[in-house]
Amino acid sequence: MERRNFLRGAVIGTSAAAFGGTLMRGAAYAAPAQNGPSPYGSLGAADANGIQLPSGFTSRVVARSSQTVSGTSYTWHSAPDGGACFANGTGWIYVSNSEINPSGGASAIRFSSTGAITGAYRILSNTRQNCAGGSTPWNTWLSCEEVSLGYVYETDPFGVNAATRRDAMGRFKHEAAAADPVRQAVYLTEDESDGCFYRFLPTTWGNLSSGTLQVLKAGTATSGSFTWATVPDPDGQPTTTRNQVSGAKRFNGGEGCHYANDTVWFTTKGDNRVWQVNLLNSTYELAYDDSLVTNGAAPLTGVDNITGSSSGDLFVAEDGGNMEICIITPDDIVAPFLRVTGQSSSEITGPAFSPDGTRLYFSSQRGTTGSSSGGITYEVTGPFRS
Template sequence: MDRRTLLRATVLGAGAVALPFTSWSAAYAAAQPGAGPYGPLRSADAHGIKLPAGFTSSVVARSGHRVAGTGYKWHDAPDGGATFPDGDGWIYASNSEVPPPAGRGGASMIRFDADGRVTGAKRILAGTTSNCAGGGTPWDTWLSCEEIDRGRVFETFPKGGPAIARPAMGRFKHEAAAADPDRKVVYLTEDEPDGRFYRFVPDRWPDLSAGTLQVFCAGDGSSGAFTWEKVPDPGGAPARTRHQVRAAKPFNGGEGCYYAGGTVWFTTKGDGRIWEVDLGAGRFRLAYDDNLVKPGPAPLTGVDNLTGSSSGDLYVAEDNGSMDICVVTPSGRVSRFLTVTGQEKSELCGVAFNPKGDRLYFSSQRGRSGLITDGITYCVRGPFRT
């Protein structure tokens, strides 16, 4: 039984469905399956990927193999990822979710020129464990998060420099991070069946070495007002951070996290939900619930990593599910953007657009074999909406 099935068995999801990427007052119409913005998927290509017309895929890197044009062997179990501008080109950073024994995870980067050709690759974090998701920052660092009990956040420097542990951001089973430059905070998800949603408030933005860890507090429902309360002991020992504040709201298996325009979205894989937090209005609600899609079956299951495009579309990768990346549009339509075939023992992760928005990177963490040594990182090109 996979991780998501174990978590999902602990709860029966219930709630409403709402539109992402809309103003709070407009977000009450239900998001439902519909025709995608790019049309139906074609037959699988040479890489086993079903894509809409006009889109093509390529393999960027394979675990244990040298990244083309470099001497660097790509890490095992590629997971969360992000891109950063780099001169006329860009950098893609990726985590390595290798489980214990300790010290076998970390993160790597690949550098591309203006035409998308690989010009370099290297390790940017080593000696860590189960680096699952994470998040990029506006100052072009990658926050790599350990998904283990009392895990840490490491700030890494894809453009050069040694990684730095950031214990002030809390010691818990970290998943994803999303920087909010407007409020000068970083949001954090926790991958536990009773995980919490946090924010870290640095003493001096953007220095993450010191600050206050706060936890999201709200009632038992799926929508309403919320507040933030300080976590007394971010170190999480002996009491775990999620158990220190009585009013903290539990979320079933926190996964991906994404911030844009005054709203933060995060996924919970245990109940198949996307949550939407309107930070200006001080309100939260469901953006998606795979139990409530009609008619079924839901096109999006196994919600995991997510990112957004410049058009306002939300792209969500599946952990298991049917190995899809789905798109949720501002008009409230949920559809499959792509499907990876023949890799049912894997999961999709690391979704990230390059700075121009004409390439989407993602990984199949365990490829066709289902082994962590068989990960594949892909790039999809095509006429993405802007």
């Protein structure tokens, strides 16, 4: 599928404008990504934090669930999940969801230009099982409830404005969101074994209070063309959103979602797949499928949250598996980028790059204890490709 040419220059972070690049492949579909050597080299021995990293990279712990964030009086939330980074003029902010029910919500950590922690605070409270979500080009965080008839909440990473429930984006078991400034759409995944893939078209771009919810329609194959159809009743009652449109394509457990350069990728944990939706020509295909790896053991299993770097590399976190974040390169090579050791009862969540692309944040949701109160949020620094 050769993503290199049309992924170069993808914007890191959240205050993205329209992405460039228009090169697309023809009608032929390539095989999904295959096992190969990482551009960062092999993993070294586990560091003091129990993380195996390539040469030149280091890790630090920035927060632990149930403990105050260093240098602040704020207690970090349990079960840290989806996350994103936002530039704030003097540094950046990392936002993280809390996947507990009840309470849930989301918190933020503020960093200086040198990476020092300068604050931590709550940005969303009293919601349910906030799993993943996504950033918007107008610098808000969409926090998604992973429960039946769940909502999307638009929150302020800077902690100034109150969170707002966005009913028009539909009520279903929300997972992740990804904003597309070119088509002025927000793509949404659904964590059901027979879930769908959606897009929300706001009436006014930048205002999510009203708009149209649509669902992707396609055949049963793993590649082909697709169309969009409007969901008649986004509130999901009495008929669930995924069962309102005949021909809506089913996906086995929608998880992470990432947009760049006229393409949106999303993961399905039920079948260990990464899907690639080509928005310029309305086609879809598999970017990765663990059952189609033909040259050795599949390096990526339990696919979950996903993000991208400016080089066009995709970074996919594992829920289980070997507790790895794996890279899928524009040359369709998949390989481990890091591995968390000693935490086999946890999952990796919330990968997100700092605005300058030099730091990767993520969490181990249940840490070494296997409990939601034992979550650990990390930062990895090093020579990421640009």
